[in-house]
Amino acid sequence: MSKKYVYLFKEGNAEMKAILGGKGANLAEMTNIGLPVPPGLTVSTEACTVFYENDKNLTDEIKEQIDAALLHLEEQTGKKFGDQDNPLLVSVRSGAKFSMPGMMDTILNLGLNDQTVLTLAEKSNNSRFAYDSYRRFIQMFGDVVLEIEKYKFEGVLDRFKEDNGYVDDTQLTVENLKDIVEEFKAIVKKERRIDFPQDPKEQLMYAINAVFMSWNNPRAITYRNLNEIPHDIGTAVNVQSMVFGNMGDDCGTGVAFTRNPSTGEKKLFGEFLINAQGEDVVAGIRTPKSIDELSEIMPEIYKQFEDITQLLEKHYRDMQDVEFTIEQGKLYMLQTRSGKRTVHAALRAATEMVDEGLITKVEAIQRIEPKQLDQLLHPNFDPETMKAATPLAQGLPASPGAATGRVYFNAEDVAKAVADGEKAILVRRETSPEDIEGMIAAEGILTSRGGMTSHAAVVARGMGKCCVAGCEMAKVDEELKLFIIGDVRIAEGDYISLDGSTGKVYKGSIKTVKPELSGNFGILMNWADEVRRMKVRTNADTPREAQTALDFGAEGIGLCRTEHMFFDEERIPVVRRMILSTSTEQRVQALDLLMPMQKGDFKGLYKIMKEKPVTVRLLDPPLHEFLPTEEKDIVALAKDFDMQVDELKAVIHSLQEINPMLGHRGCRLAVTYPEIAAMQTRAIMEAAIEVSKEENCNIIPEIMIPLIGIQAELEYVKKVVVETAEKVKEENNSSLEYSVGTMIEIPRATLIADEIAKEAEFFSFGTNDLTQMTYGFSRDDAGKFISEYREKDVLPEDPFQSIDQEGVGKLVALGVKLGRTTNPDLKIGVCGEHGGDPKSIEFFHKTGLSYVSCSPYRVPIARLAAAQAVLKEESDFQNDK
């Protein structure tokens, strides 16, 4: 039996997203629960895979299945492709497993030709509508299938409007439209040397081809890279019989959310346009009306729509984002899906749904994308500074947060400015998928057209980026690179500030501050804390960082990098004196000067963290990092130190390394200069003893030795640490406890973790370095080829952002397993950047780590991700049973 590649809507359901795509699966589900969905069929994602395997051609098998499904569709609708009496018209839309809004191409009104347009005019009794549909179809088909530049068609429209003094497309007459259709067909003929295809089935095969091709267009690839969507799952194609929102004033089209996607408020939220079709609403060409107004214009339809949306929310047990069309007074549902929402909205909706009894706490935890929490930490304007600021204009509050930067008018200029270290605001009349790179780079986005569901708004919310949309007061001239609001003229490079939560635009730069965390955040975080097993610590070197992390719920410091203290302006001369010492005595003298400073640093941290664990890593970077490299600095240093310049240069030269990453650093420094480790141990211990007394608490320092690759290294350095620590205890008549552990960041350390664990009381995986060495990638250099690797799909994901489970992860798992064989009580954490990455956190949970440590602003993300990891594991366990 041959494989099934084509499904009627009534043959599918919501579980079949992998095969039918999200859109197709939900259309099938809605069909089957009896909602008014225009009939249609879905060509599966598996057909897309076959298409690419077959050298980008549809196989005969698939074509036959499409033909068969079309026959069904014709029977169902009583219409026929190309029929003079009752022609079938369809829309053709892409729909992958994961939502990729606006990333791929759509064709409407397919089936129109020189004959059926006449029938459509007759049956609708509306020639204008028929010819408007036909010209739209040729335009879309020309763009998407034939790849003729859009502006060629738009230029014709503009000319007609100009010549006739029209402001709006709706003013075009039937005769205008007939002429435009002819001109459009002439453009096709001129550009592609073919007549515009008249056979609807031929049109359809072309269109399906084009949708499949669009899976690999550059914006789709960029979107997938950004959202970590696999490149090999393909898209489905949905072919649906057309309903028309543009047949007159009893028609319309719109989109709505069952709850407010910005705030989470439980109230239908959306927009619609009367007498409009398809992409008109989301494209932001015309500014739509609020969905509330529909209850006034079409009260019955509104009631029906409201009932349907409530049904859908209950059915899916989640906030829905729906699309609908009203054709001559009849409501049709064209799409439903989980609604994208800001983190504010997500938190409010989740906690309220728990209150409503719609979902459980556990489900609420799973509803929040941990990375989204990042948005909470985005700055708001400083209220003091705000007082002095005068708003310039009001737009739509499309994506919350505050942003300040210089304005640029296209994606390229933004990217360039950001690369040069500037903060930029992207200003566009409206955005399109071509602007995606600029949107990623910008601090915030301002558009003069489009609504809350315009491209700019949807994408910005997805990114958690501040956006003010539809600010019609702003006259944007992208060519001249300026915009005008009243009599204020803002040119490229001028500062503006945006408040995405209020929609206000300000001139100049306004100081930003961190937001207060809302009540729903606290509630959800508490639920998460009840569930998670792993502790969450922070990487912090200063009291300020420690305090921030503590406020975000950090349960300790997993990594304090002592070298950051060495770089301090007042200390660096002493550090350099230490490095340039020619004898141990000289070095010890310099270290004696550093000791009280380091002790002060540690006391500052202990005073904040009290009894929470603080892991201090001994000096890690190669010593040459502390020496000057510029000629003038070297000359100055030589003078300071009363050295010959050449002599100093020779010392600096002797410390230089070909591959410093693999050089004399970490515990290797402590083996060569045990006195440095001894000084740092003394500072840690004295600080802990003193703060324990001062604060009347019981501090247990954790001393971490970096870069261990050989068991004997650890033995050697640990001996220095323990001898010093015991001496300090004796001197202070103290019985303070402490523990000594190690970073696991050299591949070899994972392989002999059983040996190392005999000496170490804790492990902390340094997955940054472990990734560098396991891949043989220097982060300092790999940028040059990693971006090329990503483009050529050689590297599906950046291993420095999310841990490479297939490779590096194997070593982590091995290290954990071996370590626990000889030391079952071993405490194991991770302090690389992966400690704040949700996907990595799930892996660390599964691997049995005791804690993750991440930057202060990632602490809430880690808390939630750690809880989700527990739930994921439980549900996997249930599924396996």
Added chain:
Amino acid sequence: MSKKYVYLFKEGNAEMKAILGGKGANLAEMTNIGLPVPPGLTVSTEACTVFYENDKNLTDEIKEQIDAALLHLEEQTGKKFGDQDNPLLVSVRSGAKFSMPGMMDTILNLGLNDQTVLTLAEKSNNSRFAYDSYRRFIQMFGDVVLEIEKYKFEGVLDRFKEDNGYVDDTQLTVENLKDIVEEFKAIVKKERRIDFPQDPKEQLMYAINAVFMSWNNPRAITYRNLNEIPHDIGTAVNVQSMVFGNMGDDCGTGVAFTRNPSTGEKKLFGEFLINAQGEDVVAGIRTPKSIDELSEIMPEIYKQFEDITQLLEKHYRDMQDVEFTIEQGKLYMLQTRSGKRTVHAALRAATEMVDEGLITKVEAIQRIEPKQLDQLLHPNFDPETMKAATPLAQGLPASPGAATGRVYFNAEDVAKAVADGEKAILVRRETSPEDIEGMIAAEGILTSRGGMTSHAAVVARGMGKCCVAGCEMAKVDEELKLFIIGDVRIAEGDYISLDGSTGKVYKGSIKTVKPELSGNFGILMNWADEVRRMKVRTNADTPREAQTALDFGAEGIGLCRTEHMFFDEERIPVVRRMILSTSTEQRVQALDLLMPMQKGDFKGLYKIMKEKPVTVRLLDPPLHEFLPTEEKDIVALAKDFDMQVDELKAVIHSLQEINPMLGHRGCRLAVTYPEIAAMQTRAIMEAAIEVSKEENCNIIPEIMIPLIGIQAELEYVKKVVVETAEKVKEENNSSLEYSVGTMIEIPRATLIADEIAKEAEFFSFGTNDLTQMTYGFSRDDAGKFISEYREKDVLPEDPFQSIDQEGVGKLVALGVKLGRTTNPDLKIGVCGEHGGDPKSIEFFHKTGLSYVSCSPYRVPIARLAAAQAVLKEESDFQNDK
């Protein structure tokens, strides 16, 4: 029951080397087969371990066991410690599991004091002997136990000789010796503020302590490092009742080998001294007589000795190195052990013993230390140049080979000269363990005193280093740094040449050539080839290297580094033009110029290797390695290329990397510039097709892609290679086969070897890079701390010399296992430097590799080591059963 730490000789046997040390175990064995061995006891190596655990003190338990064994010894000998009538005198010698000649300290005549010296004089009827023994004892004890500098005692002896006009120690009278004893005791008193201990048991405990302490003296540590002997196994102490070779002219002492240790000839070979004691022979102070002469002086003793040595060789089934003493006409055996021998001797003895039926072929293979074969490859003098050379002097042919270099007179000067890139000859009156570093660094060694078993000779043979010993014609003045032979004066820095096989010394420098490989070598290699499973290939980039390796038995080329061809003087301008190209077109133009050159290189290799496999690795190093770094070279290049200097500098700068080891190189270059891989593939394929035709053979090129860490990298580059190769085949209408494989040198590659093996037809482990990344050691930089690690015993072995089985080896084993799961036919080799290291080769065999590839001169070593690995595995298997 308490542990046994002390054994009488009659309680042990030859199998107990780990506990009794080699010397102790063999003394026990000889005792038990009825040979004349003076009775004694052994304090075990386990006692040494306890000694170090007990803070360098003997425990009471051990002391009690020593006391008990001493009682036995006193009963056995009928003598008593300190007894006025019949005092027991003993020697105290170290003896570890592995022979460490001269590395540790020995004390003779222990038990003598102011009383027993009188008894000894009376009983021996030889006061001179008694006092000479006493002064020797005080001198050794002072040196070894009390650590008083030797020269303080020697100065007294020299003064007495000078004052009395004596030439030789034997001329000292009894009165002289009595005075000397008093002066020696005064030295002890002055230097250490103690009276010389008179209680023999106290002397003994001191001495045992000192021997245990000597285990960790710097020369012992250096020796163990050099010979890869573990540092934690400790030494035993042998306490043996004294026999005296210095009681008169019916006494003597000597050492002998059962076969000639230089040539392997089956004939007793050794030296002795009449009226001498202990270390006199090996210390090289007096030049001894050949063992042949003993048959004339003491024919009966000689006969008895000859019988014993033959018995020992049969008993041990190996050539023996024995020590003996004749006391008043009675022969005593003091030591037997396997004799160290040159590789020439080892090969001859092994093959002859097979002929004699003494050992099997398999045993013969096991008898040769593979590393020793290296000596075979040492240079001899070029016969043509030799004709013009006039010998300056004749010494003893102590260790074969030929050497040329500038003379230096102490170890430090040699080391310095060698560090400066010179070739040096170490010239000493005699060598001592303090000279060991200089001996390692020197090309050859010349001494004016000492025999074939002197320190210099024994150590040089062990190292396979050319040595001429006992060249008495040379008057060496180490202080003035010159030596005089007749009227020729050779000063520091002058060239001389040594022939270690003839003992001849030449003035000036003589050209050296590789030796002919002797018949026994060929016989043994054939036996080895019959046994081994792994193939042996070579790393070769030029026809000359390929030919050398072929002559040594290489079965293919495992690694041809194409970049070596890029560095060629005529090509580098084209290579640079390629690198500086600003477009693919420009780059392809430059590559088109390189292609015929590379093709020529490959044709050269194929013509030599014919159908033997040749693995060509695609370009590996980062491109910046091909660009100039010096200002003047950059200026010249800019001029050549008609570029601005600043522009060129900017390009060079943009290619520089912080960690080039982990940067843009290997397959990463091929992903960025597929055209380079395509050019190289074309060159390889065209060369193979042409040579196959020209030589009428069937060449199957192996194309190797370096630095793979991600499966998709391999897919990407392999596609380029295969497309090019197929195109070349088509163009040439050829059906040539070829295979595409990869280096496994990135840790990650070993972890995903199953994925990689789906695409690769062969793996070649690049264990150099794999070691660098697994340890996080850059070889370019790690020298700075690796030597410190070795000193501090943090690194027991240099992982770049012998593969780190515990860490890196685990990854190799994993890579092999995973690779074979998805590709059971996968051919797997190694082409790092470890491919020529016997211990690593054993590991690679056990791990299931198909072949090793090493430098041409290591090929014979690898052949033998691969055979031994098979035998080792079989014997381990037998033992496990």
